[in-house]
Amino acid sequence: MIVEILITQMPYLLHGVWVALQLLVCLLALGFVLGLSLAILEVYGHWTLRWFGVLFERIFRGIPAIVLLLLFYYGVADFVDISAFTAAVLALGLRSAAYQSQIFRGSILSISHGQMLAARAMGMSKPMAIREIILPQALRLSIGPWTNEFSSEMKATSLAYVIGVVELTRQARYIISSTQGNILAVFAVVAALYFIFNWLGNWGLYRLERKLAVPGFEQGGQG
């Protein structure tokens, strides 16, 4: 019976995975674009921009994800008509931007200053030097730390269920209430789905890291 229930309910769970995946991609994309911009501003920008970057980062790293979700959903929805999904992308995406900005800032600062000097000495403008020389190196170094961010945001998508995004965890709650019980079995399957989803993502990221590795620039120890 429980197996039967799980099999008949599997399409709903997989749909939950699909919604979680969409949420994850959107929030990571928002976090990437904004986080990278913040990192560049924090390293190279005028002090006012740098100050803004630090303030943004402190705020979004200092508030629990679940509180941010509630703030964005109930707070923003009073003024602008946004869906629960959009609110979740904004809340988790902005928070992710704060974390990602620190990953990218660290990698940018780890690139030897001589790289920028050499680029500028050739006649590259600062933006061109950042784009052509600094970022290709810094982003390679970021993949390792970024797998952390990927994993923690993937799990954070489950929090979106509190504002009514019908992702995997919420699908599980529906199944449990419509089939009276089976809590442990359903959540075990849900846990397995999250685990597989996370494992596949990390596997892909490590493959990417190896593919982009440059001699003398690898992650990890040597010798």
Next chain:
Amino acid sequence: MLLQVENIHKRYGTAEVLKGVSLNVVAGQSKVIMGPSGTGKSTLLRCINHLTPPDQGRVLVEGVEITSANLNKMREKLAFVFQDFNLFTHLRAVDNVAVGPRKIRGMNKVAARDLAMRELERVGMVERAEAYPAELSGGQQQRVSIARALAMEPKVILFDEPTSALDPELTGEVVAVMKQLASDGMTMLVVSHEIGFARQAADEIIFMDGGHILEQGPPEQLFASPQHERTRQFLSRIGEGGAGA
């Protein structure tokens, strides 16, 4: 006059590193700047292409003064070779050389690569064109960085102690490339204590001490009969000058 450097001053805090340095380089000339360490030689070189903006003074290339408005354009004419090479770590040798022509001068991919291969040929590095910097020896990296400078087709190349990070064996291969460039008529301003290069390839030696140019002249004259005591002392310390010269 290809390169005119007029009255460059630079101070760091209370220390005045350059106290009004002027020099000129004619097209095709190579000049070597020597002097004790801490004298401002490298700072002077960096002030010339404004990697370190001078506090005072002007730099003119082909009669055009470097300003913040034309800085990037002017730097294309003033290639710079660093002591520690600074090759772009993520790019193969050939792409290190091609990236400037492609991104700055707007050449297409194929043309930039052809140019890069020609410049690598000039420095004897064609065989290692596909290697990454970390896979090359110091001497090879410096030769690639010279090729990278050449690919911008600069008017002048500034060399900042190009062999100081190399052991004597590797120094030879870099000096050989520099001598070849000098004899090809490349205009060069070199900060170096490399006597072999100074003697055989330099048109003039500039001796700096304490933020000033103390004296300058053709190598045979400056090495054989330096006018200043400081120059004499320095030359004897690096095993040159006096009776032996």
